[in-house]
Amino acid sequence: MPIIQYRRPDAEAVQRLIQSGIHPVIARILAGRGVAEPESVALLLRALEQPGSMRDLEKAAHLVAECVLKQKNLFVIGDYDVDGGTATALLMDFLTQCGARVDFLIPNRVTEGYGLSPALVERAAAHQADCLITVDNGISAFAGVEAAKARGMMVIVTDHHLPGQGIPPADAVVNPNQPGCRFPWKSTCGVGVAFYLAAAIKKVLIAAGHPPVHGLDLGQFLDLVALGTVADVVPLEKNNRIFIRAGLKRLRQGTARTGLLALMRVSGISPATVQAEDLGFRLGPRINAAGRLEDMRVGVRLLLTRDAEEADTLAKKLHSLNGERQQIEAEMLEQALERAQQLLPEFAEGLPHPLTDEDAQAVQAPRILCLQDPQGHEGVVGLVAGRIKERTGLPTLVFAPGADAGVLKGSARSIPNVHIRDFLAEMDAQHPGLILGFGGHAMAAGLTVRTQDFDRFAQIAQALALQRIPFDALAHRVWVDGEIEADYCTLDLAQEIEAFGPYGNQFPAPLFIGTFRLLKSQRIGKDGQTLKMSVALDGAGRTGQPLQAIQFKRGEVPDPEPGDICRFLYTLSVNRFRGEESLQCIVQQVMEPVSTAVV
Template sequence: MPEILHRPVDAESVARLVATGCDPRLARLYAARGVADPGELSTTFASLVSPDRLLNADHAARLLADAIERREHLVIVADYDADGATACAVGLRALRSMGAIVDSFVPNRFEHGYGLTPEIVKEAAALKPSLLITVDNGIAAVAGVDAANALGMRVLVTDHHLPGSELPRAECIVNPNQAGCTFPSKHLAGVGVIFYVMLALRGELRRRGAFAGKPEPQLAELLDLVALGTVADVVRLDTNNRILVTQGLARIRGGKASPGVRALFEAAGRMPRRATVYDLAFVVGPRLNAAGRLDDMSLGIECLSTDNEERAAELAANLDKLNRERREIEVDMVESALKLLESVDPGEGYSLSVHRPDWHGGVVGILASRLKDRFHRPVFAFAQDGAAFLKGSGRSIHGLHLRDALDLVDKRNPGLLERFGGHAAAAGVTIPAGRLADFAAAFEAVAREALTAADLERRIDVDGELTAQDMGGDFARLLRDAVWGQGFPEPRFVGTFEVASQRVVGERHVKLALKRGGRGYPAMRFGSADPLPASVVAVYRLDLNEYLGEESLQLTIEHWESATPS
């Protein structure tokens, strides 16, 4: 049974926030998430960290401005996930608005693998660019950049992944996580990095008089894409990222989203005017990611970069179809993985490494995430990568930095890892096909060093109990319109309720009528049709249910325990 823990709240921080006009209820939530200075709640575009503080952004701006003046051909090499797609679209839209001749090239997950490889460089060379621009990749592309240099192409790397021991010999590298960069927001997504480079480029062109007699490009128009990529990549929503996401959501809600983002909302049956972080993370983001997982992310990039409403709608419909196929594959893979693990007691190990030959390489990341949630262990799920290799995607829990763990495995076991990379919570690795057992043992050893038995016990952090006065639609709207996400978790509350009625809907969900203190509360529990006892301690979110244009309060139950001791 997971432990329910109440987040501590610093009273002095709450007082400072309330003194500046913050709603007292929100002030408690913000203080519980480490906000101590009212300035951290600013959401204005002017409050963003200046591009001047991002190492080499000025160098990148001069490089691009020179290329634009010389009418050189630029090619953006993107990653095949939602961050890479939005980053590519931001680059294409911004550069074209500033007069650049630019195209894009996106690797196919199944043909090319990840990043700027020598093979990708060879194919991109057919477009005859003088400058390659990587977005959301490139920091590990030592061989790829060397190949580009040999063919006479310069490379501008824009990335946010952690650098390895050797940096590529690129013309310029912009990455907030490279040594010597003092940019305070280390959690920029790939789309955030290229957006900052575009801000720097506009400033450089302004200094050169490029906009004399004509309006400057409005880069704020790209913030819907920046918000989408930032949320979809599950980077930490620090102060700077919260500004980017808040500004992007404001554009979507205000009817100013790009045609592609608007079309993706419509394909999913969601209303842009009520867009939330949830929509970006679990509705629009997965539809965009489906292209890279099952097909070709060029579909997603075109959807986000076109100004043609009809074309955007057509592409969004295709992406929606791919996402339905992805969900079907995912369900089958999760079922097969759980059958594979029926004989495994997760309590005996600190990690899981699983593989089946029929698993789809585009969906193993989602499978790893599902297994990580179920067993509360770091997990790697592997798919076949040709006859010679297995390609794995991993997800981790708090306490184990996944990319650093792979680095340690690599140092201790030379030759075991063909390549690897990633973040603290998610990473990828390729290993020889016959060495899964070796990898599992090496990864387990590292996990046991980094984690304790207590780390493997699931816990649920909550924001306390709500009074009857706060359990209403007004507070639910405040919560819905705020920005929550990775590192700044959406509020969860706890309370004891009587279960007045319950019925199964849609086979796997339960519709509930709860009571507390004489008041009734409609509620839903998704993904489980198990009956609840007469009285429960429930962890829940305050949600709003819309029916016939009217909104009403609804509790979403995420965990429950019997309120009556057994």
Template sequence: MHKKIIRRTAVSTSHLPNNLPEVIKQIYATRGMQSSQELELTVARLQGMVEETALLGIDQACQLLHQALVDKKRIVIVGDFDADGATSTALMMDALSLFNSHNHDFIVPNRFEYGYGLTPEIVDIAAQQQAQMLITVDNGISCIAGVKRAKDLGMQVIVTDHHLPGHALPIADAIVNPNQHGCNFPSKSLAGVGVAFYLMLALRKYCREHNYFAAQGIGEPNIAQLLDLVALGTVADVVSLDANNRILVAQGLKRIRAGQTRPGIQALIEIANKNQQRLVASDFGFALGPRINAAGRLDDMSYGINCLLAKDLSSARVMAAELDDLNKTRREIEQGMQQEAERVLTSLNFDEVNLPSALSLFQADWHQGVIGIVAGRLKEKFHRPCIVFAKANEADNDPQNAEIKGSARSIPGLHIRDLLEHIDSQNPGLISKFGGHAMAAGLSIKQKDFAQFQQLFNTMAGQWLKPEDLDSIILSDGELDTELLTLEFAEQLREAGPWGQNFSEPLFDDTFTLVQQRIVGEKHLKIVVQKTAMNNVGIQSKQVFDGIAFNVDIKAWPNAQADQVHLAYRLDVNEFRGKRTVQLMIEDIRTI
């Protein structure tokens, strides 16, 4: 879809330190940075995090957990089958061991058998494992029936989650969720792994105050050693990088770069061919996270969790290689599904100009584990809210009674979970279950109801969205002076992060002369561009830069007629055979 490039409006930077380059100050200020304190992402800055006491329900959770540890109760952690769920589960497993528990384990639902969250069936499995306490991580807030089943069986239940609650809450013994009604915790964007980390911080304080460590004959655990998991899960779950989350991610990155990380993360970095000492936040989202997610998408997330829990590098490398193979298979399935989805849109006479307000697609043979990624890809390409459905089960007699599961991705301007809730309230029984966030959600419906849902989804989205919301926009930080197109400044931008959701990596736009162009890897455009620079004594010089644009339209590129091109790009560092050079990562390319 043709995108509009809009430059950010300059704002005051007087509240930021004078020793920063003006470009970086402007980048920070336009992303809402309020004070120089937000730049202090050092170890001491951990003290600047929001206090754990601000989380509603955390005192009650600590009291229950402390008593469970004292009584040596059987604790079972119930996770989720994505990277946030995997890191949350691994964090709880490791943390409870640090608190001297030897009687805990985890269950992560297989999405193909049980679906999402703490279901009654998962509770029954936990009961077979003699669970006395259940702790949910990255799920639970919508698991009304599962929590009731656990309580009926005499289990204690602590829910830790970050998803938005519905009208009813589960009857858990304690709920810790910054988004639950009445919680005054200001950082509403914590990932599930962030909530789990905060609970462990609070538990350490509670145990200290109740003389637990002395009674157990152990030292106080260093909870900071869990920050590598927090950073990975936070970025991989694409939650907003507010000031609090930036502290968590920066601290996790710092530990990983210094070699203070678990074997599983080290092995994932190796298999992804990343430099551990120069790791950046985006590597969590584009390199490590997808490999962990592949286990939950195609097989069993236990593989991903066990990799993160590996005690030595050799076993971690074996598991990381398995995850890498699963991720390659996931990519192949995803590419095939995306091509089929685009063919379906073409058959409906939809193109980038003639599109409905929202897209919803179903095909009986699509892979349930990959629908979320395909929905995201279609949302990016067409800039429309998108739901992709796959068959969840087979009905005995009538295929139309089979359940289908949808994964939704939205665009700014449409809160997808709220829209699903509105459709559900207006059409009782149409949606059997749903849940999620503003930008991503999941739901289940009957196959026979797909056409009705498809029409309702498009109609309601059209009513909720403003016309300007449907314009695909690239927000640019403007032109970057040619003298700043250097390796040194690219490094400075990297270190100015961590960058991520709602604290976006700097992006610039400018016109260049196109010198060379070729397709690599089937659909990526590798180019060399030239820019004329003026030095401080008025002498012109021509400088050339490498650039790469991924997944271009190979019908349009290479373009022998192109001489001048306008690029929207990120300034990046390319590492190849030990050599580091400046590279333009191209978000948008068009001829002039």
């Protein structure tokens, strides 16, 4: 059972928001997420942070603009995830419209690995590249940058990942997380940095009187920025929420790029009602499938094409690849769960709380999980690590064989209280050579180890975790926005909650707790894992109107009976079906019945 914690928004902030005309429940939600003033609510595009404080941005813009004007050969060096793919497409499209000579390269995840490598430099050199521009990578590419410089190439690094020891010797490095950068929104992802670079290049080219940029609308790229920002699961600070809301507006207006409209069609998404969740859970995985299983160039081609027939073909290919990815993930997850259950003593489905450190030591409870799948696919290890982390509440690392013999590629997913990149950095400092390479941020990281070193790696990771991760940090805490009065539990409120999005990392979707009387229920779906219910809020001495509720992935547990009074953790949702909208409660968890119906 999770530990329920209530958000305690500042009462004065709530009142200011209510006085400005905001619904009391919405005011409570916003204030609980740090939105304290009415003027901070609108998320207008004109409030987007100006890029003047981003270190090296102006320098990079002048260098790239000079290459455009002199018709030098530019190559965008991308990454194989959605953030890298959208950033690649953005700069490719923008520079092409500027009249530049530009192409792109994205390393194959399996055969070439991550980022700007010396091997990738050789590929660029074969195409007579004069300037390389990295997007969503490069901050740790010392060898790649040095190889490019040795060949006389200009190198512009744009990235958002945390630097390691030092900064590579590029001609310009644009990264909000590098030392000395005063840009305030450190959570800007790779495609966001690329957008700012495009804006700066446009400004330089306008000053130079370059005709192609006159009338070039940067707004056309906001659908890409929104998709990459949501898919990369970066913290949704104000600037990122502005990006996402502006991008969603273009998608809903039907003015998004041809490839995204085609991908929405094969995904069953109506542009008019598309939400941030659709970008993260439906569009993003389909584009990611290209980089995981085949080649991210397929995804970039989809994002670049203006031909509707080609877009449909590529969208169907990505849809098929995603189905293949889902099958591989399911098989790997089954294997990983079996191994996790062997490592976790008597509590395989989540840790019992609260436990003291002494209790945890007594049962040798792991603080971190390191799992290896000898037949696994390295393109899916991150997804499996995330699933295991959600099931167990533990930071999880999953490894599979890499393309090179004797090497494992791993992916880590962490929890809010454990900075996984810093954890790996400490391991690397204490045991040089154990980790062949790593990178990432607080919640996710990638790494490479020798197959023969895996057991030693796992033992050292566990020992360090016992020192650095207090058991209390692993407690499964769920933050809720309190209860909703029956009169407020309406379709209008659900629509307002939706309108005040987007929601995501560090700006979570509102989660409520409430007491409900179960009127009726039934299991539905092919596997019978979905519980459909009719319920009524039960509180303050009165029962509300009947509501439709649904719980997915219910599992093999007994269902409450009609007449039972239960506590739910739930969200309010707008259910859309055949052009009609209705209120629906999405139940995250059914707590034990408060009282049971007398039969």
